[in-house]
Amino acid sequence: MNDPAAELLIPHRFRASGVKAGIKPSGGDDLAVLAASAPCAAAGTFTTNRVCAAPVKWCRGLLPAEDILAVVVNSGNANAATGEPGLANARQTAVHAAELLGCRPEQVLVASTGVIGHQLPMPKVKAGLAAAVASLSDQPEAFQAAARSVMTTDTRPKILSERRAIAGQDATLLGIAKGAAMIGPRMATMLAFLLTDAPVRSHDLRAILADAVDSSFNCLSVEGHASTNDTVLLLSSAAGPAAPLSGSDLAEFASMVGSACETLARAIADDGEGSTHFITIDVEACRTTADARAIARCVAESALVKTAIHGADPNWGRIVSAAGYAGVDFREEELSLWINEVPVYREGSPAAFDEQTLSASIRSRRPVDLRLTLGSGDASARFWTCDLTAEYVRLNADYTT
Amino acid sequence: MNDPAAELLIPHRFRASGVKAGIKPSGGDDLAVLAASAPCAAAGTFTTNRVCAAPVKWCRGLLPAEDILAVVVNSGNANAATGEPGLANARQTAVHAAELLGCRPEQVLVASTGVIGHQLPMPKVKAGLAAAVASLSDQPEAFQAAARSVMTTDTRPKILSERRAIAGQDATLLGIAKGAAMIGPRMATMLAFLLTDAPVRSHDLRAILADAVDSSFNCLSVEGHASTNDTVLLLSSAAGPAAPLSGSDLAEFASMVGSACETLARAIADDGEGSTHFITIDVEACRTTADARAIARCVAESALVKTAIHGADPNWGRIVSAAGYAGVDFREEELSLWINEVPVYREGSPAAFDEQTLSASIRSRRPVDLRLTLGSGDASARFWTCDLTAEYVRLNADYTT
Numbered sequence: 001m002n003d004p005a006a007e008l009l010i011p012h013r014f015r016a017s018g019v020k021a022g023i024k025p026s027g028g029d030d031l032a033v034l035a036a037s038a039p040c041a042a043a044g045t046f047t048t049n050r051v052c053a054a055p056v057k058w059c060r061g062l063l064p065a066e067d068i069l070a071v072v073v074n075s076g077n078a079n080a081a082t083g084e085p086g087l088a089n090a091r092q093t094a095v096h097a098a099e100l101l102g103c104r105p106e107q108v109l110v111a112s113t114g115v116i117g118h119q120l121p122m123p124k125v126k127a128g129l130a131a132a133v134a135s136l137s138d139q140p141e142a143f144q145a146a147a148r149s150v151m152t153t154d155t156r157p158k159i160l161s162e163r164r165a166i167a168g169q170d171a172t173l174l175g176i177a178k179g180a181a182m183i184g185p186r187m188a189t190m191l192a193f194l195l196t197d198a199p200v201r202s203h204d205l206r207a208i209l210a211d212a213v214d215s216s217f218n219c220l221s222v223e224g225h226a227s228t229n230d231t232v233l234l235l236s237s238a239a240g241p242a243a244p245l246s247g248s249d250l251a252e253f254a255s256m257v258g259s260a261c262e263t264l265a266r267a268i269a270d271d272g273e274g275s276t277h278f279i280t281i282d283v284e285a286c287r288t289t290a291d292a293r294a295i296a297r298c299v300a301e302s303a304l305v306k307t308a309i310h311g312a313d314p315n316w317g318r319i320v321s322a323a324g325y326a327g328v329d330f331r332e333e334e335l336s337l338w339i340n341e342v343p344v345y346r347e348g349s350p351a352a353f354d355e356q357t358l359s360a361s362i363r364s365r366r367p368v369d370l371r372l373t374l375g376s377g378d379a380s381a382r383f384w385t386c387d388l389t390a391e392y393v394r395l396n397a398d399y400t401t
Numbered sequence: 402m403n404d405p406a407a408e409l410l411i412p413h414r415f416r417a418s419g420v421k422a423g424i425k426p427s428g429g430d431d432l433a434v435l436a437a438s439a440p441c442a443a444a445g446t447f448t449t450n451r452v453c454a455a456p457v458k459w460c461r462g463l464l465p466a467e468d469i470l471a472v473v474v475n476s477g478n479a480n481a482a483t484g485e486p487g488l489a490n491a492r493q494t495a496v497h498a499a500e501l502l503g504c505r506p507e508q509v510l511v512a513s514t515g516v517i518g519h520q521l522p523m524p525k526v527k528a529g530l531a532a533a534v535a536s537l538s539d540q541p542e543a544f545q546a547a548a549r550s551v552m553t554t555d556t557r558p559k560i561l562s563e564r565r566a567i568a569g570q571d572a573t574l575l576g577i578a579k580g581a582a583m584i585g586p587r588m589a590t591m592l593a594f595l596l597t598d599a600p601v602r603s604h605d606l607r608a609i610l611a612d613a614v615d616s617s618f619n620c621l622s623v624e625g626h627a628s629t630n631d632t633v634l635l636l637s638s639a640a641g642p643a644a645p646l647s648g649s650d651l652a653e654f655a656s657m658v659g660s661a662c663e664t665l666a667r668a669i670a671d672d673g674e675g676s677t678h679f680i681t682i683d684v685e686a687c688r689t690t691a692d693a694r695a696i697a698r699c700v701a702e703s704a705l706v707k708t709a710i711h712g713a714d715p716n717w718g719r720i721v722s723a724a725g726y727a728g729v730d731f732r733e734e735e736l737s738l739w740i741n742e743v744p745v746y747r748e749g750s751p752a753a754f755d756e757q758t759l760s761a762s763i764r765s766r767r768p769v770d771l772r773l774t775l776g777s778g779d780a781s782a783r784f785w786t787c788d789l790t791a792e793y794v795r796l797n798a799d800y801t802t
Contacts, residue, residue, distance in 0.1 A: 051725030051733050081721050081733070083750030116718020117751045223704040225719070226726035303624035303704070303789070304797055311798030317517020318626070320482050324452030325627035332452050332482070349484030350518045388704070389798075390791035396705055397712030397790075 018149030021128025024076035171198035272386030292381035306388035419550030422529025425477035572599035675792030693782035707789035
């Protein structure tokens, strides 16, 4: 993540804003607009949930595209499981924004996050949009405001930027994400918006984004509950007349996108609801990447593993037993486990270690590193998660309304 | 479950005992023996975890069998992930018991539950076995002691008995189970021991047990973590000279076993670690039973659903979104949901309901009933689980040792 004091780099031809539209009961910032001054190539990845939000349906119908001009994001209301009226409200949000921006509704992407099953308060959305479009700016503060406006239970905004010289020109990438709960893998698990001025065509954006999401947001879990609203969008404002990137230049751009997605994914796990420990899980020497990810996901989503880490308890039996029910065929005698580099289980047998020293290391180190190895092959995976705390329970047992 | 005041019916030719062997740090009862005076037909189902306990390996190698004479169960130590010394200790437990009972070690089944990764304290096991065999009795109090001795974090023993007239004779079935955490489906998810004097052959016992487990213990989840030690054993003490049951008599016996397994499975969910709500999930009108169970499992294992129920929050969006990521292909427009019989979501759209009344009903009713219907077919499934509480986190974040 960017050091808050460091300069935030803004890609060319993008403006942003974030305002209080009154959608959140708390009265916080809840409506963000990201707008481009030239049509953008754009691609997206979305939740694989069969129950998916109206804005996801709207975006899926439009992408990939070469003529996107804006993204409107509200927090406080997910516009999910809202039936036909919800779809009409997602479209109407794009219609209002298009009127204000002087473009077609089909050039406006929308995203929502918040409570499921309530209709969007459209008068508030409409008034908020007018204020947000009026305050669009290309200054860093405007993008910071947008990053704040997409937050729900996030304790801090998640925003980064990077600039690299690609094909002899500066290419800037700015990324914003939100997410603290209802975070499970198997899709793009939250909202993230990536803006760039590198000249990349939409079908290249789509392939690059799919790859980047696969090893970042799809390797992330807070409690494993796949949201209805997960959306990752990647927009390039320089897709028009400039020669699009190709070959090694495109690979360099892909590397920048991959790095940004990984940093944002880590930031989400690191800010998991109620969490006190950030956890990295490496699974190595598997037959396939899918096998390694399946084991990592089972460990990441085990309430018993997550509570043990919360208690700084080197109760490694919970970790190896979680690996054992991932549906991956392996022999117990090939499994080994390290916690913060201390070997605790070697090829199917307990290893001697000092429990108090390791407990102290779990308590103080961030992230806590869990490393599992099989003896099956060369494939590996890295996963990010957080611990499970009484505070998570308290946050999510509170009444919705 | 049996009313504690009601008479516990003991099947012929079985004795039991439960003693303090000193395996549990708490000093509670921790060693149970179930013994038969005649060789039993026996069958078992076991965890599908790739990391499985030494006693599971011992039993798997023996069953089904026609000559089982005893089951030895310890709590406080799982004898799992213990390598070759763990296997030797499981075998040695059977050897000690066989010496005391005057039979071969291969006639003794063993089961363990407790912390993973520690070697069994064999001097304590040996001394405990001597005390347990010396106190074997066919009185109800002895079976109650055995039920207490298999508990770990269970708050109450789980024991039942039933007697039916089958093939013109009384057949009695007694069941004991334990389990409060590390409870996930996909296998027999805990320890349970079923004893009967109905004359049934071991291969019939095996088929009947597999069916019964499939729709009882495999439809049960506390937090979805599949244990390394899950074991369900079914022993018949009347398999020898008597004519074995067949046809409708065998079906009647199967019905008695199915009913006992369901009651014990419900009792485990009802006593989930730290839980304050017991939850039943019905999923109906699916294409296949596997589809219905996949959806029920996702709902049962969602931390967001479980915390919402804990908070008596009718936040139904969490339930329908959990259904949506089960990997089952359905259209949102065919999905409906009832909470305690109140329709909250009808064919893809929110239904109006009184939130405060429903919240009060969630708070007070036991079990809380969640019913989901698709429009895909005739298959259905029923699942049992409990809520997720700060007390669960506290219990599992405490240091192992």
